[in-house]
Amino acid sequence: MTLYVHKYGGTSVGNVERIRHVADNVIKARRRDESVVVVVSAMSGETNRLVALAKEAQPTPDPREMDVLLSTGEQVTIALLSMVLQERGCPACSYTGGQVSIVTDAAHTKARILDIDTQRIRADLEAGKVVVVAGFQGISEAGDITTLGRGGSDTTAVALAAALKADECLIYTDVDGVYTTDPRVEPKARRLDRITFEEMLEMSSLGSKVLQIRAVEFAGKYNVPLRVLSSFQEGAGTLISYEDENMEKPLISGIAFNRDEAKLTVLGVPDLPGVASRILGPVAEANVEVDMIVQNVAEDGTTNFTFTVNRGEYQKSLSILRSTCAALGAREVLGDDAIVKVSIVGVGMRSHAGIAAKMFETLAREGINILMISTSEIKISVVLKEKYLELAVRSLHEAFHLDRPNVSN
Amino acid sequence: MTLYVHKYGGTSVGNVERIRHVADNVIKARRRDESVVVVVSAMSGETNRLVALAKEAQPTPDPREMDVLLSTGEQVTIALLSMVLQERGCPACSYTGGQVSIVTDAAHTKARILDIDTQRIRADLEAGKVVVVAGFQGISEAGDITTLGRGGSDTTAVALAAALKADECLIYTDVDGVYTTDPRVEPKARRLDRITFEEMLEMSSLGSKVLQIRAVEFAGKYNVPLRVLSSFQEGAGTLISYEDENMEKPLISGIAFNRDEAKLTVLGVPDLPGVASRILGPVAEANVEVDMIVQNVAEDGTTNFTFTVNRGEYQKSLSILRSTCAALGAREVLGDDAIVKVSIVGVGMRSHAGIAAKMFETLAREGINILMISTSEIKISVVLKEKYLELAVRSLHEAFHLDRPNVSN
Numbered sequence: 001m002t003l004y005v006h007k008y009g010g011t012s013v014g015n016v017e018r019i020r021h022v023a024d025n026v027i028k029a030r031r032r033d034e035s036v037v038v039v040v041s042a043m044s045g046e047t048n049r050l051v052a053l054a055k056e057a058q059p060t061p062d063p064r065e066m067d068v069l070l071s072t073g074e075q076v077t078i079a080l081l082s083m084v085l086q087e088r089g090c091p092a093c094s095y096t097g098g099q100v101s102i103v104t105d106a107a108h109t110k111a112r113i114l115d116i117d118t119q120r121i122r123a124d125l126e127a128g129k130v131v132v133v134a135g136f137q138g139i140s141e142a143g144d145i146t147t148l149g150r151g152g153s154d155t156t157a158v159a160l161a162a163a164l165k166a167d168e169c170l171i172y173t174d175v176d177g178v179y180t181t182d183p184r185v186e187p188k189a190r191r192l193d194r195i196t197f198e199e200m201l202e203m204s205s206l207g208s209k210v211l212q213i214r215a216v217e218f219a220g221k222y223n224v225p226l227r228v229l230s231s232f233q234e235g236a237g238t239l240i241s242y243e244d245e246n247m248e249k250p251l252i253s254g255i256a257f258n259r260d261e262a263k264l265t266v267l268g269v270p271d272l273p274g275v276a277s278r279i280l281g282p283v284a285e286a287n288v289e290v291d292m293i294v295q296n297v298a299e300d301g302t303t304n305f306t307f308t309v310n311r312g313e314y315q316k317s318l319s320i321l322r323s324t325c326a327a328l329g330a331r332e333v334l335g336d337d338a339i340v341k342v343s344i345v346g347v348g349m350r351s352h353a354g355i356a357a358k359m360f361e362t363l364a365r366e367g368i369n370i371l372m373i374s375t376s377e378i379k380i381s382v383v384l385k386e387k388y389l390e391l392a393v394r395s396l397h398e399a400f401h402l403d404r405p406n407v408s409n
Numbered sequence: 410m411t412l413y414v415h416k417y418g419g420t421s422v423g424n425v426e427r428i429r430h431v432a433d434n435v436i437k438a439r440r441r442d443e444s445v446v447v448v449v450s451a452m453s454g455e456t457n458r459l460v461a462l463a464k465e466a467q468p469t470p471d472p473r474e475m476d477v478l479l480s481t482g483e484q485v486t487i488a489l490l491s492m493v494l495q496e497r498g499c500p501a502c503s504y505t506g507g508q509v510s511i512v513t514d515a516a517h518t519k520a521r522i523l524d525i526d527t528q529r530i531r532a533d534l535e536a537g538k539v540v541v542v543a544g545f546q547g548i549s550e551a552g553d554i555t556t557l558g559r560g561g562s563d564t565t566a567v568a569l570a571a572a573l574k575a576d577e578c579l580i581y582t583d584v585d586g587v588y589t590t591d592p593r594v595e596p597k598a599r600r601l602d603r604i605t606f607e608e609m610l611e612m613s614s615l616g617s618k619v620l621q622i623r624a625v626e627f628a629g630k631y632n633v634p635l636r637v638l639s640s641f642q643e644g645a646g647t648l649i650s651y652e653d654e655n656m657e658k659p660l661i662s663g664i665a666f667n668r669d670e671a672k673l674t675v676l677g678v679p680d681l682p683g684v685a686s687r688i689l690g691p692v693a694e695a696n697v698e699v700d701m702i703v704q705n706v707a708e709d710g711t712t713n714f715t716f717t718v719n720r721g722e723y724q725k726s727l728s729i730l731r732s733t734c735a736a737l738g739a740r741e742v743l744g745d746d747a748i749v750k751v752s753i754v755g756v757g758m759r760s761h762a763g764i765a766a767k768m769f770e771t772l773a774r775e776g777i778n779i780l781m782i783s784t785s786e787i788k789i790s791v792v793l794k795e796k797y798l799e800l801a802v803r804s805l806h807e808a809f810h811l812d813r814p815n816v817s818n
Contacts, residue, residue: 058492069488072481079478083467
């Protein structure tokens with residue numbers, strides 16, 4: 001018998017009517033003789049309501065108590081879904097994270113799963129029940145309630161699929177799969193039938209927010225085939241798995257982009273060892289996450305140092321940098337918060353030269369100036385002026401023939 | 410060091426502002442060098458919201474899943490109260506029923522407490538923390554979440570007080586104590602400083618809904634002094650304990666009444682053994698709770714049989730009775746749903762004759778006809794026409810001098 005773990009997010013369980021729709025979907029799967037474990041999030045809006053209550057109680061809420069509070073959100077959903085399933089004649093049983101021993105470390109509000117005891121779940125599955133598990137939550141070894149952080153329900157689903165050796169982990173969401181790029185920017189964007197874990201990681205970390213990075217990492221680590229699909233419409237979605245040797249591999253799978261970027265440059269830094277850490281150290285200490293980093297040697301024995309941060313942290317970073325700059329004897333600090341990052345992603349580029357050249361050529365043909373470049377094994381990212389975002393995405397989408405399936409670009 | 414268990418109901422924790430008020434009260438107790446365990450209910454309105462969701466999911470919700478759902482209400486409150494306490498610099502830690510092993514039987518939605526493991530609570534108290542425990546909930550031996558039924562938070566508080574051998578269990582509510590009768594009916598009603606467990610049981614079962622009967626029974630059984638007091642105003646409230654031999658005992662402590670009664674009579678029942686059970690059996694099978702029962706022998710070898718039920722079950726009981734009546738060969742079924750029950754309660758009446766006579770005399774003087782009489786060791790109940798309720802309560806209150814403290818009636 002095949003075993004599937006389904007995961008439904010907050011929008012898919014936003015009210016009882018939608019929960020009924022989820023139940024329909026689960027019952028359909030059972031008619032296909034599939035065993036089903038369902039992981040659900042809190043009803044949409046519920047987590048925000050609880051966070052607001054917490055902040056009213058304590059401006060910086062105690063993390064342990066925050067977890068006690070937030071974990072109630074999913075607990076409500078598991079009970080309601082089990083009731084709806086039973087109402088439709090489908091035997092079902094709900095469990096909190098603690099009840100199925102999703103043991104985590106004690107890092108409240110961002111705990112990591114250490115172990116899952118699947119005994120109760122297996123017994124229920126064998127008894128013909130649908131097992132409904134609260135996502136996002138676990139229990140520490142000391143018996144305290146923990147949560148995995150926002151989006152943690154994806155991680156719960158993948159961890160359960162791994163522990164149960166499920167055939168697939170189905171992530172039901174409000175989009176019908178992973179696209180070659182954001183359809184709001186390029187209407188010709190195409191749903192991908194398959195994508196590899198590595199590509200998905202690059203796509204999601206670059207701004208295509210379909211799946212939580214940690215869940216994808218987890219799925220990759222335990223080789224759990226992951227499928228992203230819509231809970232509102234029929235369709236096979238996108239399967240995320242390891243590279244299939246028999247598969248016709250396109251060079252490029254998709255184009256990711258991030259609008260929320262800002263760029264900071266220190267000009268005329270004396271080119272001495274330790275300069276990078278002296279520049280970035282104070283930024284990191286202020287809890288600002290740095291994304292791309294580029295350093296170029298200038299001609300007068302000094303160097304120019306550029307990095308990008310989230311746009312929300314631009315002003316903070318700029319003022320930190322200005323004081324560092326004075327201490328370092330650097331010439332000037334420049335900043336630009338009207339930039340974006342555009343990346344092409346594909347495992348195919350590992351074995352093919354010329355991808356970068358084609359990307360730069362395409363942008364040049366459109367008169368788009370590249371401000372920064374950064375590359376990894378399976379992606380090439382460029383920083384551009386904000387106004388070029390749509391043009392860049394569309395021309396790259398066309399240049400790499402992403403609108404046509406099964407074309408080797 | 411003295412140890413108190415505080416219990417705050419739904420109105421007292423209805424929003425974060427009120428929870429702050431609860432925290433103030435707890436902190437005041439700590440300044441008096443008292444150790445405090447706090448038991449809280451769900452925020453007012455929350456249980457009703459969850460019940461409505463459940464009924465939308467499943468018209469008759471599965472009891473196990475209902476408990477998973479409802480237990481989230483108190484879990485929200487314990488987290489918020491702990492946060493507010495911490496915000497005020499008072500170390501606090503929250504626990505669900507499961508986390509402090511409030512082990513119950515498996516009777517979902519009306520479970521009974523079997524055992525409490527106080528180890529974690531004691532350790533926290535010794536570390537100087539306020540321990541905040543979710544009321545109303547427990548965990549079955551199989552590890553399923555259970556609830557104790559509505560009002561179960563009182564029971565949790567008393568059970569914890571018993572297990573911890575607390576000095577007193579303080580039930581904070583929206584009234585400032587137990588009154589000689591309902592002040593809305595008799596403005597001269599007076600707050601009692603003390604009342605015995607037995608009297609409190611008679612008072613609450615007769616309609617003075619201050620405390621849950623089960624909690625009072627529990628407190629009596631384990632001899633936990635119980636104090637009912639207001640969470641909104643200062644005051645010593647009413648202490649419920651065993652009879653104090655040195656105490657000046659009034660004969661009557663209070664007057665309870667119940668407006669929601671209806672009365673049913675079967676006339677001319679053949680007076681044979683087993684008649685009572687043949688009349689009441691079908692009523693009980695329909696889950697109707699019968700209150701007072703009176704049977705009188707008539708002159709013609711038949712008997713008249715009268716009992717009272719909750720007014721909401723009057724029509725149902727009447728139609729059951731009509732079919733029973735035919736089968737029994739009884740003459741007629743009569744009913745009246747415009748009646749009330751008024752009772753005088755007091756341990757003093759055990760040792761004093763003439764109380765009943767005084768009661769009947771008082772009512773007669775006012776021209777009030779008594780429809781039914783029923784007595785127990787410490788109470789006398791009469792059924793009256795509804796229109797006489799206020800007059801009866803006020804004249805009895807005056808006749809037994811209940812407006813004056815420490816008078817032997």
